[in-house]
Amino acid sequence: MSTATATLPRCPECDAHITFNRAPLRGQVTNCPGCAVELEVTDTEPLTFALAPKVEEDWGE
Amino acid sequence: MSISASIVGGSGYTGGELLRLLLAHPNINIRSVSSRTLAGQPIHRAHPSLRGHSDLLFTVPEEIETSDALFLCAPHGTASKEIERWRALGTTIIDLSADFRLRSPDAYRAWYGQTHPAPALLSEAVYGLPEISRESLRNARLISGVGCNATAMILALAPLARNGLIQRVIADIKVGSSEAGREFSAASHHPERSRSLRTYSPAGHRHTAEVLQSLGDFPLDVTVTTVELVRGVLCTAHVIPTRPATEKELWRLYRDAYANEPFVRIVNEKTGINRLPDPRVLSGSNHADVGFAVDPRSGRIIALCAIDNLVKGAAGSAIQSMNIALGLPETAGLTFPGLHPV
Numbered sequence: 049m050s051t052a053t054a055t056l057p058r059c060p061e062c063d064a065h066i067t068f069n070r071a072p073l074r075g076q077v078t079n080c081p082g083c084a085v086e087l088e089v090t091d092t093e094p095l096t097f098a099l100a101p102k103v104e105e106d107w108g109e
Numbered sequence: 110m111s112i113s114a115s116i117v118g119g120s121g122y123t124g125g126e127l128l129r130l131l132l133a134h135p136n137i138n139i140r141s142v143s144s145r146t147l148a149g150q151p152i153h154r155a156h157p158s159l160r161g162h163s164d165l166l167f168t169v170p171e172e173i174e175t176s177d178a179l180f181l182c183a184p185h186g187t188a189s190k191e192i193e194r195w196r197a198l199g200t201t202i203i204d205l206s207a208d209f210r211l212r213s214p215d216a217y218r219a220w221y222g223q224t225h226p227a228p229a230l231l232s233e234a235v236y237g238l239p240e241i242s243r244e245s246l247r248n249a250r251l252i253s254g255v256g257c258n259a260t261a262m263i264l265a266l267a268p269l270a271r272n273g274l275i276q277r278v279i280a281d282i283k284v285g286s287s288e289a290g291r292e293f294s295a296a297s298h299h300p301e302r303s304r305s306l307r308t309y310s311p312a313g314h315r316h317t318a319e320v321l322q323s324l325g326d327f328p329l330d331v332t333v334t335t336v337e338l339v340r341g342v343l344c345t346a347h348v349i350p351t352r353p354a355t356e357k358e359l360w361r362l363y364r365d366a367y368a369n370e371p372f373v374r375i376v377n378e379k380t381g382i383n384r385l386p387d388p389r390v391l392s393g394s395n396h397a398d399v400g401f402a403v404d405p406r407s408g409r410i411i412a413l414c415a416i417d418n419l420v421k422g423a424a425g426s427a428i429q430s431m432n433i434a435l436g437l438p439e440t441a442g443l444t445f446p447g448l449h450p451v
Contacts, residue, residue, distance in 0.1 A: 061356070061357065061379065062356070062357060062360040062377070063357050063360055063361060064360070079380070080379075082360065082375070082377075083360070083377055083378055083379050084378035084379055084380050084381060085378075085379035085380065086379075086380065
């Protein structure tokens with residue numbers, strides 16, 4: 049694993065590397081490329097994420 | 110590089126898929142295709158979607174031409190009785206029946222209820238699932254096709270088996286009607302088959318043997334149910350693990366296993382309507398979609414795999430194996446992504 053790859057932030061759910069096309073902003077919501085979970089940027093220095101609040105879907109309830 | 114290919118028994122569904130894929134393959138020239146019942150008729154008589162794509166006529170098996178790759182689509186128990194005859198006509202033989210899937214003559218007798226007619230060849234045949242036997246397929250001369258249900262189980266479970274996580278598995282398999290082949294029966298009669306959920310194999314399915322041969326011995330129970338699909342297999346394997354595992358750990362295991370596999374995709378999303386594998390979106394595709402979940406209450410791992418039984422579960426894996434054996438690009442002729450909606 050390269051140093052550049054190793055420093056990328058990872059998804060708290062599936063450990064996939066998270067990348068941005070431009071510098072992320074606090075509060076920005078993005079989808080993990082692996083598990084598609086919605087992640088909210090909670091800080092930018094250093095870059096941290098939390099699971100974004102979501103509306104639960106009714107799947108077979 | 111141009112490779113010649115012929116198909117013995119090309120009027121069935123698997124033969125049709127071989128023709129569809131090989132006609133679009135950039136390196137393949139189909140030399141002959143046989144069907145005793147349709148000899149002399151164009152291939153679109155059996156496979157109407159191929160109308161206008163080829164001038165090929167079915168011939169009788171006795172007129173199959175010598176080819177670099179010879180695909181055998183005869184019923185189970187047939188190819189092995191005439192294997193030397195076919196080996197004289199093909200540099201590489203790919204037999205899509207179950208005749209050469211098991212390496213052990215004893216296992217063949219146990220699961221298929223008869224003595225194998227060519228037991229000396231069982232150890233030479235390479236199981237044609239590249240995700241399991243890629244290196245052995247290089248330059249292979251006798252390749253076995255795969256069982257469609259076995260393929261789905263193997264790909265769902267391989268990352269867990271390789272990492273010693275399996276204590277016991279109960280695999281629930283849902284399948285489409287094309288698994289039964291082109292021959293019709295009372296069971297496939299539309300008023301009987303339509304909208305039924307028929308558990309036709311509650312225990313003892315033969316494909317169990319392929320899974321255990323490929324992944325090692327562990328308690329494996331398999332139940333197969335036909336559902337309202339034409340194409341498709343969904344394996345839902347309930348795994349009692351040897352130790353607790355987190356979903357994040359499973360992500361790592363499945364990524365390690367499949368990151369470099371051209372046709373295996375991990376489907377495990379937290380949002381949207383396509384969260385876990387669904388065979389519906391794989392129609393015509395050589396992809397296998399795998400997914401997983403962990404029950405936090407019990408620790409049970411749910412491992413899933415969806416495929417098109419006629420492609421990744423038969424003709425597609427056979428062509429992928431041929432590509433490897435003959436030194437062609439592994440994905441040649443197999444990049445169709447599937448249909449949606451369908």
